[in-house]
Amino acid sequence: MRRRPLTAALLASVLVAAIVAPAAAQAPPDWSEAEIRLVGRHGPWPPPPARDPSNRISGTPAGIALGEHLFNDVRLSGDELMSCATCHQAGRDWSDGRALGKARADLDRRTPSLWNVGYSHWFGWNGAGDSLWSQSIRPILDPREMGGSRERASRLLREDKQLACGYERAFGAKPDGDDERLLVDAAKALAAFQATLVSPRTRFDDFRDALVAGDREAASRYGLAEQRGLQLFIGAGNCNACHLGPRFTNGEFGDIGIAFFVRPGEVDSGRLGGLAALAASPFNLLGRYNDDASGSSALRTQHVRRLHSNFGEFRVPGLRQVGRSVAYMHNGGLATLEDVVRHYSEVSPDRLHSDGVPLVRSLGLSAGQSTDLVAFLRSLDADPPPHPAPPPLCP
């Protein structure tokens, strides 16, 4: 830097600026009534335990126990080498630590974490599943994944003493239904277990509760960058248009301009293909395996509508534990949260054919704003307690 003589006044003003600027940057942001209400809607956490009326053993201890044993059982797969836990690992936030799933074949989509999966209403990146149990059948039968079968799953439940006993405790009858029904029951147990995977409370939750309660002291423990990032998230960033509620998702689908080419000439049609698969599935909630006599669990499936805009839409992911992932988006195409924020900052409007006020538009964030937004997203992470091995089914 070149030295120049400074007048006293100039020097003074520089000094004042030097003192004031950091102080201003450090002041906690003001939270308006409206903002506090918006922040409040991202909680409380944890929610009450998830219950699925379409699954008669949902929430039952015996069903959960059977489900956890099946989740870890490689015998559900065709070559007896792969279980659900191969790709959904407890120590990796119930995912696999890879950008794209890998089994017998490379998969085209990233393995989602199973945290909080019991609170969803559409499953898979394309929403092809309308219940947690039907979604749990897919990997068992898919030749690219576990390559199992109805016969294999039902034989396992009938012939393995421990599992047969666990089945009887969970369902109150011996495993002697037909093969397909037993496969569905296995999936219902798997679902009962997965619905217990609820992510821990985070620093954001402490702040949210303090803000709602008007406890400034407790609220001030949340970092300033996080607070500014949160204001962006619910304000100018418009992120909560889709990432809303305690899980930070509306559970529906959106197109944020991520490529949908899988390889040259081949596209992942996303929600559009998901709806076709849903309609074709014998395991959807309109079928004979829905245990809910009231019919209310099938409302969405019954009324869901196919739209042109469904092409290239993917499910809005929840954002709890998001910073712990090794890759982002349905295709694992972005490596870090910084990359995700850059995407929202720079996304091309041409890619986002929107007629109205666009929900996603390039935000043109400053470096400081990007850092703040990432800091906020990271405050949605917390270390979960270690997951203990399940006790034996029938000691």
Added chain:
Amino acid sequence: MKLLAVLFALLFANAAWNPARADCPLDLGRGTGLVIFSDHYMIAFRPDPLRIEVGEPFALVFNVCTKSGSAGELVVVDAVMPEHKHTMNYRPSIVSKGDGRFRAEGLVFHMAGHWEISIDVRAGEEIERLTHDYYIK
């Protein structure tokens, strides 16, 4: 506040309505409802459950009355977000409960903000569309 306005609208609607059709029942069972008019129709409706939550399915219960006294039919119920120019991701189904009463099932407002509910009714050949603005936080 809002509730008061609605109740007021109800009372006012009853008073201003053609006395010949005083039997048009605007009470939808829970004492509160919204009322919209046109030259030919008066429609009372309310959500079920009463409080609409973003992302949660709800139904609308309707009472469709016509000025002429002939039977009104609810044909289509839909909703759009005019600013974002998108519809709901669900298509409601309509069940007639008789006596001008209808239930539209399977609505979901998947975003917070301004939704325009459209209500297509007919009493004869021509379909008329009435709309109602709904703001959900």
